[in-house]
Amino acid sequence: MEDLTALLLPRLPAGIRDASFADYDGDGVVDVFLVYAKGQNRLLINNGVGKFADRTESHIPRILDDSQHADWADFDQDGDNDLLVVNRLIDKHYRAYPGETTYFLENTGGGNFKKRSHKMLPRLPSYKVYLLDANGNTKPDALILTSKGVYYLQGRGRWDFTNETRRRLPRFRFFREMAFADIDQDGFLDLFALSPTPGRSRVWLNRFD
Structure with missing residues (x-):
């Protein structure tokens, strides 16, 4: 292994909490969405040979929040990878409604969100989001880990969801x-859930039959 950080990555602010890797601009190579604690998340676009450019200012909206995690899927089936970003909180100036802590970033093409x-x-x-096709309908579903437990949103396609938490x-x-x-x-995908409480970790079998 060779450390090529200085050659391949731009200078970045401190505070990176996580990263979500996917082809965001549709050129067939992997880009990076960086999740920041208490600041602006960032988008790094791969030039095709592994060198990344910071396209935050031109490609994603300015949102100051305490982000925890992000995952990607094509929510609107337009061929572009979108993002679901979960946060502990969002600065009130960037909330669309009171209490908003989680939001999508819609890819409008070319890695512009x-x-x-x-x-x-x-x-x-x-604190965490997991995107998967839990019921086999080819639409992304979301499992979101919150301060009050797991939420399960079943995807219907094109930004339509039903809350199946209590039922499923x-x-x-x-x-x-x-x-x-x-x-x-x-x-169907089953899951192993890890709890911080001793003896509370669980195996859940998927019963969509």
Whole structure:
């Protein structure tokens, strides 16, 4: 291994909490969305040979928040990867409605994003988001870990969701991390949920039959 950080990455502010890797500008190579604690998240675009340029000011909206995590999916089926960003809080000047803590970044093409608010998203401090096709309808669903437990939003396509939390999830839902696999080989993803409370980690089998 060779450390080429100085050659391949631009100078970046301190405070990076996480990163989401995907092809955001549609050129077939992986870019990086950087999640920042208490500041502006950033977008780094790959030039095709592994050198990244900071396109934050030109490609994503200015939003000051305490971001925790982000994941990507094509929510509107237009061929571009969008983002779902979860936050502990958002500065009130950047909220679309009272209590907003989670929002989408809609990719309008070429890695250019605009904020897309959605009142179906939980209005709670949120820490992790996992995007997957839980029910096999080819539309991305979202599992969001919040201060009050896991929320499950079932995707219907083109930014349409239903809240299936109470109907689909077991009662105890306070977890720190999740991992997914088709444990019983039935074609649906099951999950292992890690709890900070001793003895509370769980295996949930997906019962969409």
